[in-house]
Amino acid sequence: MEMTLQLVIDCADPRRLVDFWTEALGYVPEPPPGGHSTWREYWSDMGVPAEELPEGAGDAPESIVDPAGRGPRVWFQRVPEPKTVKNRVHLDLKVGGGRGVPLAVRTERVTATVERLTGAGATVLRIMDEPEMEYYAVVLQDPEGNEFCVV
Numbered sequence: 001m002e003m004t005l006q007l008v009i010d011c012a013d014p015r016r017l018v019d020f021w022t023e024a025l026g027y028v029p030e031p032p033p034g035g036h037s038t039w040r041e042y043w044s045d046m047g048v049p050a051e052e053l054p055e056g057a058g059d060a061p062e063s064i065v066d067p068a069g070r071g072p073r074v075w076f077q078r079v080p081e082p083k084t085v086k087n088r089v090h091l092d093l094k095v096g097g098g099r100g101v102p103l104a105v106r107t108e109r110v111t112a113t114v115e116r117l118t119g120a121g122a123t124v125l126r127i128m129d130e131p132e133m134e135y136y137a138v139v140l141q142d143p144e145g146n147e148f149c150v151v
Contacts, residue, residue, distance in 0.1 A: 005072040014062040014076035029061035091148040
């Protein structure tokens with residue numbers, strides 16, 4: 001049996017996170033299947049009663065995919081409750097190149113990515129600058145407060 005991985009992120013505004021995470025990951029919004037104009041139309045054709053769908057669900061993409069087909073699908077699931085505590089799982093965006101790359105180069109790469117993502121709506125929480133350990137990373141939050149790292 002083949003297994004695939006989907007990452008699900010609870011949120012209040014899927015459209016906002018689709019926009020942010022397509023920028024962060026280089027993904028694209030997932031188009032509805034079979035030539036449907038929206039996911040809502042697709043779900044309707046699959047027999048899902050309209051009254052079972054929250055208002056606005058499926059009118060715009062709520063998932064993103066890796067255009068190269070290598071990474072997992074990410075679905076932004078609308079939930080009614082706000083985020084209240086620290087994530088138990090987070091993403092690390094590995095842009096530095098690893099320990100084989102000089103620390104100064106890794107730091108420059110991480111900094112450039114952080115600048116791009118803060119421009120897209122992320123907030124820096126803390127910088128982990130530990131030159132004695134040859135380590136540099138930045139902890140950020142996406143527009144809804146979900147933590148992730150750029151390393």
